[in-house]
Amino acid sequence: MMILSRIRFILSGYLVLLCIATQSQASVLEDIAKKRGLTASDMRAALMTYTPSGKHDPYLMFASGGHAGSVLVIGLPSMRLIKTIPVFSPDSWQGWGTGSLDSKRILDGGGKALRWGDLHHPALSETNGVYDGQFLFVNDKANARVAVIDLRDFSTKQILQNPLFVNDHGGTFVTPNTEYIIETSQYNVPLGARYAPMTDYKKKYRGVVTFWKFDRAQGKINLSQSFSIELPPYWQDIVDLGKKVSDGYLFINSINTELASPDNMNQKPQLEMAVSRNDMDFLHVIDWKKAEKVAKSAGTQKTAGMKLITLKQAIQEKLLYFIHEPKSPHGVDVSPDGNYIVVSGKLDPHVTVFEFNKLKNAIAQNLVQGKDEYGVPILKFDSVLAAQIEVGLGPLHTQFDKQGYAYTSLFLDSAIAKWSLGEPYHKGNAAWKLLDKVSVHYNIGHLSCVEGDTAEPGEGYCVSLNKWAIDRFPNVGPLLPQNFQLVSTTGSEKMQVLYDMPIPNAEPHYAQIVKAERLKPWSVYPLGMSAETMKPSPVATLAGKERIVRKGNTVDVYMTTIRSHLTPDLINVKKGDLVRIHLSSIERALDATHGFAISRYNINVSLEPGKVETVEFKADQSGVFPYYCTEFCSALHLEMTGYLVVQ
Numbered sequence: 003m004m005i006l007s008r009i010r011f012i013l014s015g016y017l018v019l020l021c022i023a024t025q026s027q028a029s030v031l032e033d034i035a036k037k038r039g040l041t042a043s044d045m046r047a048a049l050m051t052y053t054p055s056g057k058h059d060p061y062l063m064f065a066s067g068g069h070a071g072s073v074l075v076i077g078l079p080s081m082r083l084i085k086t087i088p089v090f091s092p093d094s095w096q097g098w099g100t101g102s103l104d105s106k107r108i109l110d111g112g113g114k115a116l117r118w119g120d121l122h123h124p125a126l127s128e129t130n131g132v133y134d135g136q137f138l139f140v141n142d143k144a145n146a147r148v149a150v151i152d153l154r155d156f157s158t159k160q161i162l163q164n165p166l167f168v169n170d171h172g173g174t175f176v177t178p179n180t181e182y183i184i185e186t187s188q189y190n191v192p193l194g195a196r197y198a199p200m201t202d203y204k205k206k207y208r209g210v211v212t213f214w215k216f217d218r219a220q221g222k223i224n225l226s227q228s229f230s231i232e233l234p235p236y237w238q239d240i241v242d243l244g245k246k247v248s249d250g251y252l253f254i255n256s257i258n259t260e261l262a263s264p265d266n267m268n269q270k271p272q273l274e275m276a277v278s279r280n281d282m283d284f285l286h287v288i289d290w291k292k293a294e295k296v297a298k299s300a301g302t303q304k305t306a307g308m309k310l311i312t313l314k315q316a317i318q319e320k321l322l323y324f325i326h327e328p329k330s331p332h333g334v335d336v337s338p339d340g341n342y343i344v345v346s347g348k349l350d351p352h353v354t355v356f357e358f359n360k361l362k363n364a365i366a367q368n369l370v371q372g373k374d375e376y377g378v379p380i381l382k383f384d385s386v387l388a389a390q391i392e393v394g395l396g397p398l399h400t401q402f403d404k405q406g407y408a409y410t411s412l413f414l415d416s417a418i419a420k421w422s423l424g425e426p427y428h429k430g431n432a433a434w435k436l437l438d439k440v441s442v443h444y445n446i447g448h449l450s451c452v453e454g455d456t457a458e459p460g461e462g463y464c465v466s467l468n469k470w471a472i473d474r475f476p477n478v479g480p481l482l483p484q485n486f487q488l489v490s491t492t493g494s495e496k497m498q499v500l501y502d503m504p505i506p507n508a509e510p511h512y513a514q515i516v517k518a519e520r521l522k523p524w525s526v527y528p529l530g531m532s533a534e535t536m537k538p539s540p541v542a543t544l545a546g547k548e549r550i551v552r553k554g555n556t557v558d559v560y561m562t563t564i565r566s567h568l569t570p571d572l573i574n575v576k577k578g579d580l581v582r583i584h585l586s587s588i589e590r591a592l593d594a595t596h597g598f599a600i601s602r603y604n605i606n607v608s609l610e611p612g613k614v615e616t617v618e619f620k621a622d623q624s625g626v627f628p629y630y631c632t633e634f635c636s637a638l639h640l641e642m643t644g645y646l647v648v649q
C-alpha cells in the first residue's frame with residue numbers, strides 16, 4: 003500500500019511538472035516576442051522560415067549575381083546562402099581564374115581579356131518543360147556571352163561569345179527539351195559586330211536572336227549546329243519559349259521600335275525619351291521549329307561563322323510575326339499550359355494577355371493589320387487578345403503557380419500583384435481577376451516562384467528580387483546590399499512577406515526556384531577527374547607516382563594532395579622556366595578539400611576530393627616562395643606546405 007501510493011504521488015508530481023513546463027514554454031515564447039517586439043504575424047513568419055541546424059531546405063534558388071558575374075544558390079524557405087558559382091568573374095576561393103589553367107581556358111573561351119560579366123537570366127535545363135536538374139545556363143549582357151554550368155559539380159564548363167552582336171539581354175532561356183539555348187541582342191550593332199556610323203542606324207544596324215544548340219551528352223554548346231535569325235534593330239528584350247500547346251514558338255518583346263539612335267550633345271533628345279514615344283511596341287513571334295528546318299536546309303549563309311537566316315528569308319518563310327504590345331514592355335511569360343502569353347508594359351498599369359490558339363488562327367488566316375518598316379507582318383491585336391487586367395504601376399515580370407494564379411512584379415508600386423488566369427484554370431467571374439497585392443521593399447525587378455516558369459509550377463513561395471534596400475538593413479555606407487524577400491503565397495491566404503535576405507553582391511535580375519530533390523550532384527569527384535572536361539584527366543597522378551620532369555625550359559610537376567602533405571614539397575627551377583604543376587587530390591572523404599597557393603605568384607586553386615587541376619606560370623621572380631594549402635583541412639593543416647625555389 004505504502005509503495006503504491008508513493009508511486010501515485012510521484013506520477014502525479016511528474017504530471018504537474020509537465021503542465022508547468024508547457025505553460026512556462028508558452029510564456030517563454032510570449033516573453034521573447036514581447037522583448038523583441040514581435041507581432042503574431044512575425045511569429046508566423048518565423049515559424050514558416052526557421053530551419054533547424056542540420057535540416058535541409060526543400061527548395062534551392064539559383065539567383066543571378068548581376069554584374070558580379072556569378073550565380074548565388076540559396077535555400078528556401080530558410081533563405082540561407084549555400085553557394086556562389088563563379089562564372090564570368092574570378093573567385094579565389096574556388097580557384098576560378100586565379101591560376102588554374104583549366105578555368106583560364108574556359109574563361110578565355112568567351113573573349114581573352116574579359117574577366118567580368120553582367121549576369122541576368124539563369125535558366126535550368128528542362129525535359130518536357132520541367133526542370134531536370136542537370137545544367138544551368140546564364141548570359142552576360144555586357145559582352146553577349148552565354149555560359150554552361152554543370153550541376154554535377156556546380157561549376158562552369160563553357161563560355162561562348164556571340165559572333166554576331168556585342169550586347170544581349172534576352173538570354174538565357176531554353177526550349178522545353180533544352181535543344182536550344184536562346185540569346186537575343188539588345189543594344190544593337192551592325193551584324194557580325196562590325197563598324198557602321200551611327201547615322202546608318204536604321205539601315206545597317208540589326209537585332210539578332212541566336213539559337214545555341216546544346217549537346218546534352220557532351221554538356222556543351224555546339225557552335226556549328228547553332229543558328230541565328232536577323233531582326234530589325236529594335237532593342238530586343240526578354241524572351242520566353244512556348245510550351246505544350248505553343249511548343250515550337252518563341253516570344254521576344256522589344257523596346258525602341260522608334261528606332262531612335264543617340265546624340266544628345268547635338269540636339270537629339272535624351273535616349274530614354276526617344277525610345278519610349280510609341281504607345282505600342284512589338285512582341286516578336288517566331289516559329290523556331292520552322293526556323294530550325296530553314297537553317298538546316300542548304301543555302302543558309304554563314305555570317306561571322308554562324309548560320310544566319312536573313313530578315314528577308316524569315317519573312318518569306320513566314321516564321322516571324324509581330325503583335326503590338328503596350329508601352330515599353332519588359333516581361334513576357336508563357337502560362338504553364340502554354341496557351342497564354344503575358345506581357346507587361348512598364349508604362350501601362352495592365353498586364354496584357356494574348357492567347358496562343360487565337361494567335362495560331364490569326365497566322366493561319368493571315369489576320370494582319372499592316373507591316374513594320376522592314377516588312378514584318380503585324381497580327382491584328384484584337385484577334386489575339388485574351389484579356390487585359392489592371393494590376394498596378396510598373397508591371398514587369400510574371401510567374402505562375404499550380405492553382406492557375408499569376409504573380410506580377412510591380413516596379414513603380416514596389417508590390418507583387420496576384421491575379422487569376424482564365425480557362426481552364428478559372429472560369430466566368432473568377433477568371434482574369436486581381437486578387438491580392440503585397441508591398442515589397444523596394445523596387446522589385448523580377449520575382450521568382452517555385453518552378454513558376456515551368457509547365458508544372460509548384461506553390462507556396464515567391465521571392466521578390468528587389469533592386470533597392472534603402473532602410474531595411476543597418477547603414478553600411480553609400481553602397482547598399484540588394485534585398486531578396488521571401489513571400490508566402492499559399493492558397494487563398496493573403497500574401498505575406500516572411501523574410502528579408504540582404505545580398506551583398508551585384509543587382510539581382512532573374513532567379514529560378516527548383517525542388518531540391520531534382521538535383522543529383524556528386525559528393526566527391528571520381529578519382530583523377532578533370533572538372534573542365536568532366537572526364538579522367540591525362541595528367542592525373544596517383545600516390546607514389548609523383549615526379550618532376552624537366553624538358554628544356556619547361557618543368558612539369560606531378561603532385562598529389564592528401565591530408566596533410568603536398569608531394570613533392572620542394573620544387574627547384576630556374577628563373578624564366580615555364581612551370582606546370584599538375585595537382586591531383588587523392589582524397590576520397592566528403593568535404594576534405596585542399597587549396598594550393600603560391601606566395602607572390604597570384605595563384606590559388608581549389609582541390610576537392612578526386613579533382614585534378616593544372617597551374618601554369620612563368621617563374622619570372624627569383625627567390626624562395628612557399629606554397630601551402632589554403633583550406634583548414636586537418637589538425638596538421640598548417641604543416642601542409644612546401645617551397646618553390648627559383649634560382
Ligand code: CUK
Pocket residue numbers: 122123171240332398399447448510511512
Ligand atoms: S531584367 Cu533586370 S529586372 Cu535583365 Cu530580366 Cu527585368
Ligand code: CUA
Pocket residue numbers: 565566595596597631632633634635636639640642
Ligand atoms: Cu590541406 Cu590544409
